[in-house]
Amino acid sequence: xxxxxxxxxxxxxxxxxxxxxxxxxxxxxxxxxxxxxxxxxxxxxxxxxxxxxxxxxxxxxxxxxxxxxxxxxxxxxxxxxxxxxxxxxxxxxxxxxxxxxxxxxxxxxxxxxxxxxxxxxxxxxxxxxxxxxxxxxxxxxxxxxxxxxxxxxxxxxxxxxxxxxxxxxxxxxxxxxxxxxxxxxxxxxxxxxxxxxxxxxxxxxxxxxxxxxxxxxxxxxxxxxxxxxxxxxxxxxxxxxxxxxxxxxxxxxxxxxxxxxxxxxxxxxxxxxxxxxxxxxxxxxxxxxxxxxxxxxxxxxxxxxxxxxxxxxxxxxxxxxxxxxxxxxxxx
Amino acid sequence: xxxxxxxxxxxxxxxxxxxxxxxxxxxxxxxxxxxxxxxxxxxxxxxxxxxxxxxxxxxxxxxxxxxxxxxxxxxxxxxxxxxxxxxxxxxxxxxxxxxxxxxxxxxxxxxxxxxxxxxxxxxxxxxxxxxxxxxxxxxxxxxxxxxxxxxxxxxxxxxxxxxxxxxxxxxxxxxxxxxxxxxxxxxxxxxxxxxxxxxxxxxxxxxxxxxxxxxxxxxxxxxxxxxxxxxxxxxxxxxxxxxxxxxxxxxx
Numbered sequence: 001x002x003x004x005x006x007x008x009x010x011x012x013x014x015x016x017x018x019x020x021x022x023x024x025x026x027x028x029x030x031x032x033x034x035x036x037x038x039x040x041x042x043x044x045x046x047x048x049x050x051x052x053x054x055x056x057x058x059x060x061x062x063x064x065x066x067x068x069x070x071x072x073x074x075x076x077x078x079x080x081x082x083x084x085x086x087x088x089x090x091x092x093x094x095x096x097x098x099x100x101x102x103x104x105x106x107x108x109x110x111x112x113x114x115x116x117x118x119x120x121x122x123x124x125x126x127x128x129x130x131x132x133x134x135x136x137x138x139x140x141x142x143x144x145x146x147x148x149x150x151x152x153x154x155x156x157x158x159x160x161x162x163x164x165x166x167x168x169x170x171x172x173x174x175x176x177x178x179x180x181x182x183x184x185x186x187x188x189x190x191x192x193x194x195x196x197x198x199x200x201x202x203x204x205x206x207x208x209x210x211x212x213x214x215x216x217x218x219x220x221x222x223x224x225x226x227x228x229x230x231x232x233x234x235x236x237x238x239x240x241x242x243x244x245x246x247x248x249x250x251x252x253x254x255x256x257x258x259x260x261x262x263x264x265x266x267x268x269x270x271x272x273x274x275x276x277x278x279x280x281x282x283x284x285x286x287x288x289x290x291x292x293x294x295x296x297x298x299x300x301x302x303x304x305x306x307x308x309x310x311x312x313x314x315x316x317x318x319x320x321x322x323x324x325x326x327x328x329x330x331x332x
Numbered sequence: 333x334x335x336x337x338x339x340x341x342x343x344x345x346x347x348x349x350x351x352x353x354x355x356x357x358x359x360x361x362x363x364x365x366x367x368x369x370x371x372x373x374x375x376x377x378x379x380x381x382x383x384x385x386x387x388x389x390x391x392x393x394x395x396x397x398x399x400x401x402x403x404x405x406x407x408x409x410x411x412x413x414x415x416x417x418x419x420x421x422x423x424x425x426x427x428x429x430x431x432x433x434x435x436x437x438x439x440x441x442x443x444x445x446x447x448x449x450x451x452x453x454x455x456x457x458x459x460x461x462x463x464x465x466x467x468x469x470x471x472x473x474x475x476x477x478x479x480x481x482x483x484x485x486x487x488x489x490x491x492x493x494x495x496x497x498x499x500x501x502x503x504x505x506x507x508x509x510x511x512x513x514x515x516x517x518x519x520x521x522x523x524x525x526x527x528x529x530x531x532x533x534x535x536x537x538x539x540x541x542x543x544x545x546x547x548x549x550x551x552x553x554x555x556x557x558x559x560x561x562x563x564x565x566x567x568x569x570x571x572x573x574x575x576x577x578x579x580x581x582x583x584x
Binding site: 111149150151152153156160162163241242244245246247248249250251252255258291325326329330 | 399420426427440442454
């Protein structure tokens with residue numbers, strides 16, 4: 001997006017604004033993408049939790065289509081409620097950030113969120129509706145298909161992430177999108193400053209677009225952080241009996257906490273490095289050159305991704321203490 | 333600093349004095365799982381805790397093993413007052429105790445060897461980890477199965493792995509909660525043979541919760557629980573006690 005036209009050329013303002021709009025649109029899409037990833041993860045988790053219930057419904061004669069519709073209604077309702085919440089927040093938030101949002105435009109969040117939830121939830125819902133009822137009511141021992149050697153807490157954390165590849169990928173992708181957006185925005189902003197800021201028009205445009213863009217990137221990073229926390233929380237819930245066993249065999253609490261933090265850091269490392277690398281590549285493509293500042297921006301963004309993901313592990317790790325160890329060990 | 337148990341095994345003594353444990357159920361009612369339980373177990377003893385479901389067998393094991401806390405009373409294992417331990421000291425106590433569970437509780441992604449080693453993963457230990465896992469698996473009859481995943485093992489084999497895991501710290505006390513409950517009678521008998529052999533070879537004290545009279549009859553002593561209270565405490569070594577009748581009759 002480096003603009004090299006001389007100021008005597010006509011239409012330069014339009015060119016800048018077009019580029020700016022394109023950038024904002026991309027960031028907006030990224031926010032929606034992270035939201036969609038959230039929906040996929042939430043729906044998959046909900047289906048997994050209620051595997052037995054769905055299996056029973058299938059056993060008593062519910063057709064697959066009905067099960068699919070049942071799950072989609074749930075997902076759609078959650079999406080609609082999220083849209084309502086978004087509408088309620090959009091108007092005051094817009095006023096606060098000096099980005100006026102009309103009521104009618106804010107209300108568009110309801111159908112948009114519902115549609116997004118339905119699209120994101122369709123695949124997990126279809127998979128659940130197709131599952132073998134007997135398998136669902138008698139869940140097989142969850143296990144890995146391949147053997148891994150483990151000699152350290154770090155190794156165990158890596159194995160735990162590999163055991164749920166789909167969920168791990170969603171967490172990495174969600175965080176990666178935020179880091180990607182941050183890397184791209186900072187790269188573009190710096191290039192932008194070199195090209196247009198300092199002129200009256202450039203300053204005006206930069207000020208106008210910066211707030212919305214940074215809000216969008218901030219939102220993707222916050223969502224990425226929440227997605228990592230969600231992945232860790234779901235992993236912890238699924239592995240609660242294993243955690244209870246490790247505790248019963250004498251693992252101190254700090255080592256259990258470290259295990260969860262390392263899983264978060266693992267997600268952060270993959271999402272941070274992946275997102276920053278892609279962001280750097282996109283920045284080069286967008287701007288047309290690799291400036292000296294861009295690799296530094298990418299490294300900083302990747303480090304921020306790791307930090308965010310590690311911080312995201314705090315809440316799930318705190319939940320460790322609430323695990324009913326004795327009850328989990330005695331479950332038949 | 334890591335507190336690692338002494339790897340030379342001697343049986344632990346266990347002393348419970350007026351132990352009380354209450355649970356609040358969802359409906360707001362209170363369940364008294366241990367109602368002033370007092371019990372002394374000598375080193376190397378093999379004690380069956382029996383009683384109907386909900387009588388407090390598992391609760392007592394959890395309290396002795398330090399995975400649940402008593403509301404009143406004291407529990408002492410060797411010279412450790414378990415009921416007074418917190419944090420790292422409590423975790424260290426758990427390393428002096430081996431746990432075997434009804435549903436094995438193996439880590440599904442780990443091989444038999446790594447399941448045995450799971451308790452020692454965070455620690456530096458004075459032994460070669462892989463070699464020790466191999467020895468323990470051989471001791472429970474699983475030589476050559478070190479690389480097998482739990483999903484590819486039978487229930488009996490999984491329970492053997494769980495027993496090997498429980499022995500990784502060479503504990504003086506083994507707590508077995510319905511160790512044969514998920515196994516057919518023949519496999520269950522094999523597992524019980526294994527536990528008895530371990531007791532003979534290592535002198536390990538064993539507290540074993542079971543509702544199976546056949547399993548209980550092979551122990552030295554039978555402690556029957558009802559509503560969190562000890563209703564019978566019978567020495568089975570003379571060999572003239574009809575355990576099935578004792579358990580069916582609900583009293584001695």
